[in-house]
Amino acid sequence: MTPVHSLTSPLSSSSPARALSGLPKGKMTENGMASRGKVLTIDTMNPTVKKVEYAVRGPIVQRAVQLEKELREGAKKPFAEVIKANIGDAHAMGQQPITFFRQVLALCSYPELLNDSTFPEDAKSRARRILQSCGGSSIGAYSASQGIDCVRQDVARYIEQRDGGIPCDPDNIYLTTGASDGIVTMLKLLVCGEGKSRTGVMISIPQYPLYSAALAELGAVQINYYLNEEKCWSLDISELQRALDEARRHCNPRALCIINPGNPTGQVQSRQCIEDVIRFAAKERLLLMADEVYQDNVYADGCKFHSFKKVLFEMGPEFSNNVELASFHSTSKCYMGECGFRGGYMEIINMDAEVKAQLTKLVSVRLCPPVPGQALMDLVVNCPQPGEPSYNNFMKERTATLGVLAEKAKLTEQILNTVPGISCNPVQGAMYSFPRITIPEKAIREAKEKGQAPDMLYCMKLLEETGICLVPGSGFGQKEGTYHFRMTILPATDKLKILLSKVKEFHQKFTQQYS
Amino acid sequence: MTPVHSLTSPLSSSSPARALSGLPKGKMTENGMASRGKVLTIDTMNPTVKKVEYAVRGPIVQRAVQLEKELREGAKKPFAEVIKANIGDAHAMGQQPITFFRQVLALCSYPELLNDSTFPEDAKSRARRILQSCGGSSIGAYSASQGIDCVRQDVARYIEQRDGGIPCDPDNIYLTTGASDGIVTMLKLLVCGEGKSRTGVMISIPQYPLYSAALAELGAVQINYYLNEEKCWSLDISELQRALDEARRHCNPRALCIINPGNPTGQVQSRQCIEDVIRFAAKERLLLMADEVYQDNVYADGCKFHSFKKVLFEMGPEFSNNVELASFHSTSKCYMGECGFRGGYMEIINMDAEVKAQLTKLVSVRLCPPVPGQALMDLVVNCPQPGEPSYNNFMKERTATLGVLAEKAKLTEQILNTVPGISCNPVQGAMYSFPRITIPEKAIREAKEKGQAPDMLYCMKLLEETGICLVPGSGFGQKEGTYHFRMTILPATDKLKILLSKVKEFHQKFTQQYS
Incomplete structure (x- = not known):
């Protein structure tokens, strides 16, 4: 349990002066606090924060961002773009927002638009209801x-x-x-x-x-x-x-x-x-x-x-x-x-x-x-209901998005399972595949020498050679001696196919290289 | 320092199985965990959370919300509305948002509006710049x-x-x-x-x-x-x-x-x-x-x-x-x-x-x-600059808002200082006045008997009698034996005047009552 020290609590009804006022006054002796070095260093910071790890935005993603920058600056790479399949970020991968949602958000942001006849009535009524329940009818309250x-x-x-x-x-x-x-x-x-x-x-x-x-x-x-x-x-x-x-x-x-x-x-x-x-x-x-x-x-x-x-x-x-x-x-x-x-x-x-x-x-x-x-x-x-003007379009958008995701879930499983050394459970739901990958002993040794998880070595090489950004299984935990990566199924279908075929090619090359 | 126990860390390159696998297996003895009572109780919850206090949304505000509800339900009170001057929530007190900001936010929310000719060009260019820097050009990424x-x-x-x-x-x-x-x-x-x-x-x-x-x-x-x-x-x-x-x-x-x-x-x-x-x-x-x-x-x-x-x-x-x-x-x-x-x-x-x-x-x-x-x-x-279409209106709105706040800062100080037993420093900046109030000994004793801070008793009575919601000084800390309240200067000028005259009247009544 974290010990809570509070010399004084200004929030109790009694004054916070009390706790300190009992102390005798006196000159501080030299306490070695003279100005050398920083107050806050890696050795004097909160140790629990240091233990925090978050692989989904870890070193691999930082390297991916760097590669993108290098590409923009004209660097030559064996790939034309970085494909980030590391995080469940649908819009970043091209998924379009639901029109109705964004219409209402625009109305809430700028209520002048409630007079705009191009907005559907159900969007306006949702916006009015939300605004009425905000202090001063503003989403800024x-x-x-x-x-x-x-x-x-x-x-x-x-x-x-x-x-x-x-x-x-x-x-x-x-x-x-x-x-x-x-x-x-x-x-x-x-x-x-x-x-x-x-x-x-x-x-x-x-x-x-x-x-x-x-x-x-x-x-x-x-x-x-x-x-x-x-x-x-x-x-x-x-x-x-x-x-x-x-x-x-x-x-x-x-x-x-x-x-x-x-x-x-x-x-x-x-x-x-x-x-x-x-x-x-x-x-x-x-x-x-x-x-x-x-x-x-x-x-x-x-x-x-x-x-x-x-x-x-x-x-x-x-x-x-x-x-x-x-x-x-x-x-x-x-x-x-x-x-x-x-x-x-x-x-x-x-x-x-x-x-x-x-x-x-x-x-x-x-x-x-x-x-x-x-x-x-x-x-x-509280989405559009049958009979409301936005219902049909809302359902069309919703169904299309979920339909495409279902297709991509299947596609991902199928293609990955054609690769010797990769085995992939069905993606029954969510947005990720977490296939198991066989990593040759030689690669495992090399990784261990580098103090790296073997699947981190794998994913880092994949990124450097193909521009594909996945997250190593070690970032999520896995049974000892097994290796995985997580990839999202979110890239657009054509891009996902390219990604999967590049992973396939890479895996075969990697396996050969370390055999 | 918080001790960090982690039996296993799935985020290291080695498997998390290791830390646990060394333990001998065995039957658990009866551990008294049979199903009586809740898992999570006030006695078994995080003790540091219990020590947290947050006066700005404390008991007084909860009572204010309750009173508002009672008024809506037709209850008879000595006031027609609750005036909340407890929190720096400008829009809730009727301050209008800056038009330019909300136009850009609407454009970012629903980029279709970039084709709408009624939006000024500088708002559109800001929105385009923000959207271009978002993944998939969406603020949903x-x-x-x-x-x-x-x-x-x-x-x-x-x-x-x-x-x-x-x-x-x-x-x-x-x-x-x-x-x-x-x-x-x-x-x-x-x-x-x-x-x-x-x-x-x-x-x-x-x-x-x-x-x-x-x-x-x-x-x-x-x-x-x-x-x-x-x-x-x-x-x-x-x-x-x-x-x-x-x-x-x-x-x-x-x-x-x-x-x-x-x-x-x-x-x-x-x-x-x-x-x-x-x-x-x-x-x-x-x-x-x-x-x-x-x-x-x-x-x-x-x-x-x-x-x-x-x-x-x-x-x-x-x-x-x-x-x-x-x-x-x-x-x-x-x-x-x-x-x-x-x-x-x-x-x-x-x-x-x-x-x-x-x-x-x-x-x-x-x-x-x-x-x-x-x-x-x-x-x-990155607000509108001279020469941009929205500049004049932006400056007009900005200047008006700050001008009114300055007026209200002065008004608050002046009126409060006319009340015997209230003394108020100039509100040089921010959005609050923190006047010192004299509380009669008899009221202090009554508060202490109730286990309440004397200024909490004062503010609670003020709320019940006038509908005005302020925060007692004890919620912010103050020198022992002094009492204050915090009030925002945010209510609209006419409402602020009513508020201040009600505080004045209340203070005089309160002082009399406890003399």
């Missing part, structure tokens, strides 16, 4: 810390519809600055204790590195459970049990994080599996955190998104009245891909009332999530 | 974690112009999610050590409670230095020295935070004072954090905003090459008042290169600041 009331109401109604009528209380909805913000906030609430009592949090391996980064920063214990690559990255309860039992010797496991559909692994959990996970969490007294930002990104036949909330409530009051659940959604993924707006929400179920008050207080320190992101979140959960 | 390149370049140019040509490197600019985000991030970097080695951070009292909240959450030591109310809330170096010397017995003071113009106290620091502070920081080896979000909000004759950066560089290389400085700005205050967009930047000077790399890594975990906020920050630092 702070909102309530928990988020704009009417947006939270719309989110609640959306969740109810999604989950077949299971009730949702707007008071349990917190709007967030992207899903990351919500996840970090929940983890922050959970962390306490020292030594063997220190909070442990279970995360899947492979994982999305926000989790490990947040846990490192908070000084919590990361408990790894392994997804089963042989069974399409499924989650085995026996593996959860193994990880938990072992961790209990060293820490106090209190939460279990699930990403469904999976990032970086692209699996979609079955309803049965979710039920088993909930049963496990109930039995072992773990708070569940369900990262469901890819809830619309389900492509494979026979796969369907089931929310943890819905399954929890269908399991009956024994579970729905007891299991603590936080689930997360975002404007950044699905068919919207609006990452730049940093919109999102979390829903909390069965949270202790006093803890909830603390959560509300904690989020108030940052004042409010960005209001344009809140407005966008509102549009996602 | 993630930006670089440090912020969009061209925005950082514009910020650097703006700072150079503001500071009379002192160079600014765009690489030292980090765009942020409002100034709060930048401040918390810098504090996070600084915190380390245990016991007497624990990082201490000097903050002014009265302070803006973001500082105390962040320090509590980070478990750092808050070191209070008192502003001199008798000299218009000025900063005395001797008081800095006293606070520092006393703190050195208990912790390791490493940073000094200044808010200029002041929040909640509204003072504007003289150039001489800033020079003295810099000299003090250099002598005592403190990193300087300059919160300069009110840099355009200077009203009093003879007062002028001097940036810490400029003064630092004018003091010569002995200082400009050595003193570590982080300064903060935002889109939320000044004449813009665009709080909802959560835009901001920080500039870092003389930061150690390795620490800077850590900072860049740390901000990457949250992916990027909201892009609409970045776009808005760009417009603030």
